[in-house]
Amino acid sequence: MSTVRLTGFIRVPESDLDAVIRELMHHQQLTLSEPGCLRFEVTQCQTDPCRFDVFEEFSDSDSFQAHQVRTRSSYWAQVTANAERNYQVETIK
Secondary structure, rough: OOEEEEEEEEEOHHHHHHHHHHHHHHHHHHHHHOEEEEEEEEEOOOOOOOEEEEEEEEOOOOHHHHHHHHHHHHHHHHHHHOEEEEEEEEEEE
């Protein structure tokens, strides 16, 4: 099987920053408990507090897709609805 890795960042509007920070730990806990999640990190940038660097790794494409589906209907999706997303997804054999 091939692992799936997502890297990149989100940039949230300053007006949404507090809500994103409040929800981040919950979002991380939910994601890390998903079947197939190998690694999940979202880190606030020290020089640009509105930017969050993202690193995700899942054991296969099915678990990655399940994460995408769960996230779309989550509170995290609501608080980051206005965020700019810049991601690269790669499959690693």
